[in-house]
Amino acid sequence: MRICSVVTACIRERDNQLDLYHWWSTQGHDVLVIGPRRSDPTKGLQEAPPSETMGRLRVERVFEDIPDMWGPPERSFAKAREVFVDFRPDVLWVWHEANFPFSHQLAQQFSPPVPMVLYLEIPTQKIMDLARIFGEVPFTLSAVLLDKLREAEMTRPGTWFLKMEIPVGTAAPPLLPREKRLDRGIFCGSLGYPYKGPDQFEALIPRLFEETPMERLLMVSPGNIRAVEIYEKYRDRYPIDFVESMPRQQLHAEIARSAFGFHTMTIESPASFCVECMALRTPFLAAESGLGGVIEDGVTGLRSVDSLNRALADPDFYAAVQRGAHDYYLRHFSLESVGWRTLTLFQGILDGNPEAVWERLRYRPGQTLPLPAEVLGLESAP
Template identity: 40%
Template sequence: MRILVVTTAHHPRYDCQALLYEYFAEQPGNEVTVVAPSTTDVTRGSRPLPEREDYGRVHVRRLYRDIPEMWQRPFARAEEFVETVREARPDVIWCWHEGNYPLAKYASELTGAPVVLYLEFPSETILKRSRNDGVPAVLSCVRTHRRIEKAMTWGGQYFLQVNAPAGVPKAESYWQDEKINRGIFVGSLGYGYKDPERFMALLPKLFEETPMEEFMLISSGSEFPRKILEKYGSRYKIDYRPHATREEIFEEIAKSRFS
């Protein structure tokens, strides 16, 4: 099977989604082409990655400068995108995040290949639009959506809950007996559905009502973490890091009592 992936990042050291695409490519007969930006919030310091990268049966084409360009001006690189799609000759199009849906839909129109939408949080807008467009399958990362799979499967569209890939190493490889009275949060706070304001309001309670003495925040992709530092940095011990590799993240989680 030939798979075209339209995604927000592809960097195995920083992005767990890359493990999923490598898994696709490892299956007999599969060939995977990935369209992604060259600088994203998962690269250290947003250093540009190579525009073309091929390893095994994974072919990465970083056509866009960054995520904002990919989402806000998806057809800015239309010529390069069409060339990549024709080179990939996909049997199926795997689209991560609704921000990438316009490109995935365009690829489907060019090739006739169906789109599979894999969404961090399926909004009502994308569910309605994708069903009207005849998208046959929507996958949701939200764990509680497992309860509504049957109810949401209708109109020719399957709805399934699928956990996001994490590629967690065996505990023995990073476990530490000595823990710091520290909480740690790793993730983006740049989207309204993640309720960043509520997250910020919760922090004082964690410091004042739990044994937590310090907090590590590893978050990129928005300015919201800096707002947290401005508001609480002088009152509480908060260590903010905009970037970290997956290995570094596991090490920091292992040192912390709360995550």
């Protein structure tokens, strides 16, 4: 299979999306990634090479930055057309709705058009209607499944809607038990938008320092004004280490050394940091936030300061949360789990039976996804 991915995130040191595309390539598929040389949250601090090859994965960074991808579709199309046509993909994966217009033009370069799969973080009805204007998309995926946007309601003739968690791969630092971890909380993410919960984050910091055993806070956040304001407000009162940017491998090591991770996002999308904590067996606190479908108190994470205190004081409870979170990660977010489901979906499109694939993979309340070992024939789950 030849898979082309049009994505905004393809800098290995920062982004986890590239791990999924590399995983596809390790399964015997040729993969082309088209994306930007810079990732705009870094404000140009990091720049990747224009072209890169890793086995059967080829990355062509034909755009300067993300805003360059979201200009007039004709201009974006012109920059990507040559590498796309030369690659001759069987299927086109498009991450983020803003990449859809020029990607749709790319797909039309062949007859019949290259089938598309559109991945959205938050699927609104407006976005789905816009997708219909540009043409039928065999599959639209989303990390978020809201009550108002059930899969059956969003599915329509020629277009199937599926919940599909974000893929996250992590480094493998030594697993540390509670007693060998720092009495430190760790946060990674932006605070520049209301749904990130900046006010809730600001209010939570004193509680963590004054009501829990947390001795330090490591705050990794792009230097948007709100994040800097919060840091400057508290830095003289509490021991806070503020870092604007950190390579993923280093971040994973810091997560693995920390007693817990947390954020205060109000939406249901877990974002990569939450999942990285689950993967690295670092209990995640989702106090005053969304994630009701991911973080179950005392099972896959923690929902309150009281639960955090219990976990930090009770090694058995702490270990149980570690196990529950890691199991959930393997079933829902691991490269093997998301990778198997996406490849199954692509093959179903090419075989002409997308409806059968939708029935096989679609979300069902109360469903427990299988472990990767159960569907990939591995000797044991990773």
